Amino acid sequence: VPASGQRVLVLAPLGADAVNIRHVLREAGIEAEICTDLPSLAAASADNCDALLLTEESVTAGRQGLLVDRIATQPAWSDLPVVLITSGGRIDDASTRAIRLLGDQANLTLVERPLRVITLVSAVKSALRARRRQYEVRDLLADREKLLASLEERVAERTARLRLMVDELEAFSYSVSHDLRSPLRVLSGYAEVLVEDYGASLDPQAKDYLDRIARAARRMDRLTQDILAYTRVTRAELTREALDLDLVFRAVIEQYPALLAARHLIAIRSPLGRIQGHLPSLIQCFSNLLENALKFVREGEQPEIEISAEPRDARVRVTVRDHGTGIAPEQHRRIFGIFERAADSRIPGTGIGLAIAKKAVERMGGAIGVSSVPGLGSRFWVELDAAEHPAPAELAHSAAHQLL
Amino acid sequence: MNPDPAVLLAEDNEDDLFLSSRVLAKASLQTVHHVADGREAIDYLAGRGPYADRVRHPLPDILLLDLKMPGHTGHEVLEWLRRQPGLQTITVYMLTSSDEPSDRRRAQKAGARGYIVKPLLPEHVSMILAEQARVMPGARRLPTLESAGTPRSGLHRTPSPQET
Numbered sequence: 302v303p304a305s306g307q308r309v310l311v312l313a314p315l316g317a318d319a320v321n322i323r324h325v326l327r328e329a330g331i332e333a334e335i336c337t338d339l340p341s342l343a344a345a346s347a348d349n350c351d352a353l354l355l356t357e358e359s360v361t362a363g364r365q366g367l368l369v370d371r372i373a374t375q376p377a378w379s380d381l382p383v384v385l386i387t388s389g390g391r392i393d394d395a396s397t398r399a400i401r402l403l404g405d406q407a408n409l410t411l412v413e414r415p416l417r418v419i420t421l422v423s424a425v426k427s428a429l430r431a432r433r434r435q436y437e438v439r440d441l442l443a444d445r446e447k448l449l450a451s452l453e454e455r456v457a458e459r460t461a462r463l464r465l466m467v468d469e470l471e472a473f474s475y476s477v478s479h480d481l482r483s484p485l486r487v488l489s490g491y492a493e494v495l496v497e498d499y500g501a502s503l504d505p506q507a508k509d510y511l512d513r514i515a516r517a518a519r520r521m522d523r524l525t526q527d528i529l530a531y532t533r534v535t536r537a538e539l540t541r542e543a544l545d546l547d548l549v550f551r552a553v554i555e556q557y558p559a560l561l562a563a564r565h566l567i568a569i570r571s572p573l574g575r576i577q578g579h580l581p582s583l584i585q586c587f588s589n590l591l592e593n594a595l596k597f598v599r600e601g602e603q604p605e606i607e608i609s610a611e612p613r614d615a616r617v618r619v620t621v622r623d624h625g626t627g628i629a630p631e632q633h634r635r636i637f638g639i640f641e642r643a644a645d646s647r648i649p650g651t652g653i654g655l656a657i658a659k660k661a662v663e664r665m666g667g668a669i670g671v672s673s674v675p676g677l678g679s680r681f682w683v684e685l686d687a688a689e690h691p692a693p694a695e696l697a698h699s700a701a702h703q704l705l
Numbered sequence: 706m707n708p709d710p711a712v713l714l715a716e717d718n719e720d721d722l723f724l725s726s727r728v729l730a731k732a733s734l735q736t737v738h739h740v741a742d743g744r745e746a747i748d749y750l751a752g753r754g755p756y757a758d759r760v761r762h763p764l765p766d767i768l769l770l771d772l773k774m775p776g777h778t779g780h781e782v783l784e785w786l787r788r789q790p791g792l793q794t795i796t797v798y799m800l801t802s803s804d805e806p807s808d809r810r811r812a813q814k815a816g817a818r819g820y821i822v823k824p825l826l827p828e829h830v831s832m833i834l835a836e837q838a839r840v841m842p843g844a845r846r847l848p849t850l851e852s853a854g855t856p857r858s859g860l861h862r863t864p865s866p867q868e869t
Contacts, residue, residue, distance in 0.1 A: 474805075475803070475805060478802060478803045478804055478805050479772070479773045479801075479802045479803050480773075480802075482802045482823075483718065483721070483802050483823075486721070486724075486802070486823055486824050487720040487721070487724070489824075490720065490724040490824055491720070491724075494724070494727065526804060529804065530804070533805075533806070537806070555832070556820075558826045558828040558829060561828050561832065562828050581806040581809075
């Protein structure tokens with residue numbers, strides 16, 4: 302059995318040719334296998350073949366299609382070398398056509414008769430050399446396939462692990478949302494009931510203690526909610542849609558009892574226009590801005606809030622303006638960081654609200670900022686991509702959609 | 706017709722039940738019925754078993770539905786309710802601890818009128834009653850109440866005798 306990359310199949314119908322060729326190649330250290338017709342060559346070359354050596358007579362004797370098929374069905378890396386020994390002497394049109402056809406399909410080298418040994422050996426050797434290179438390419442390709450497959454497998458494995466982690470995180474925050482908040486609510490609820498029902502028979506100190514319990518439970522509940530909201534705007538998949546800002550603010554106010562109770566203090570300069578946004582993230586953002594505007598008022602004053610919007614190139618700038626305590630300039634950047642508070646600690650707050658607003662806006666591709674004069678109030682602005690004007694039917698649909 | 710809408714409160718947590726009922730009672734809502742889990746909620750609405758007596762267990766106008774309950778979740782009760790042709794006049798509000806957008810979306814998709822994150826506050830009850838006054842002419846509105854939104858249909862509110 303010849304070494305891999307050394308199997309030469311010879312098609313030479315004439316017995317004398319075959320014997321001579323085999324002898325010459327053996328002298329050069331190359332083993333050749335003789336086939337006497339095309340079908341047996343096609344069969345022999347099917348499993349392992351490194352070069353074909355043909356005589357012109359064998360190709361023109363008919364059934365060349367078998368050879369062309371064999372050559373056409375090679376894998377991408379393979380270009381089987383074919384050495385063809387011409388008949389020499391007379392030139393025959395049919396034979397020229399057959400050789401040309403083969404030359405179009407195959408990696409063909411012609412060796413003219415009369416044949417010198419050195420010419421034949423060198424042609425076969427260079428054919429085998431070319432074949433070995435092809436095997437190297439084949440092996441490299443196979444390695445690459447294997448590497449890609451293992452990479453894909455690793456990516457799939459890690460994706461599955463990540464997905465599991467995300468699912469667990471989601472299950473965790475779901476149960477936090479449902480279960481962890483419940484006892485806090487009960488705590489503040491009953492403390493309030495005590496003050497309401499038994500307040501008259503309690504001395505002021507006892508009432509103060511109860512107030513403190515209720516406040517602490519509410520603060521903890523708010524903190525839990527804010528942390529959940531922050532992680533939600535951080536990780537949620539945001540799909541933006543065209544939204545009417547007037548309806549967005551209506552949804553915000555309806556969803557937050559504190560805002561609903563104070564709605565007469567909030568002036569909306571309608572129409573605010575339409576933007577590209579994600580409704581839950583917008584609600585998170587604007588509810589925090591509005592709650593801040595309600596909260597940070599000068600002592601003894603009623604909050605007064607104005608919501609307006611103006612187009613800016615391809616964007617809409619929404620401004621929430623208050624006449625409250627205002628924010629010192631050196632705090633303007635800090636207040637958007639998580640757990641950062643500019644306000645004095647007597648005003649309740651978790652320090653997360655503006656971080657939620659900023660994260661939500663940034664994830665929608667917008668920008669947020671503040672301008673403020675201490676003592677005169679603040680203007681928080683949010684810039685979002687503008688949306689084109691809708692058909693009336695679409696507007697009605699989105700109105701119904703957002704009412705909840 | 707009783708001008709007060711009848712309320713069914715589906716709530717498994719005793720403390721939440723107490724606190725929510727208290728807020729409803731403060732709004733002088735007298736006809737408040739209670740079920741303790743999702744299965745009971747469905748039995749009540751279907752008038753099955755102990756709830757067959759519609760005099761003692763009348764069909765509610767308003768259903769306040771907790772989400773996380775044993776038996777069936779609030780989502781399942783609502784989705785069941787939507788398949789009952791005879792029960793489409795009941796206005797459903799979710800009353801839940803969860804502020805998860807996925808819960809909100811599912812409730813909205815199943816046709817909940819509103820989604821209230823606990824605790825239930827007097828402001829919520831005002832909003833519910835205002836809404837009810839629109840769909841149920843003659844229902845009582847709280848005197849101090851401001852309409853929570855604009856009417857979506859040609860339906861006009863009829864002021865009830867109690868309205869000041």
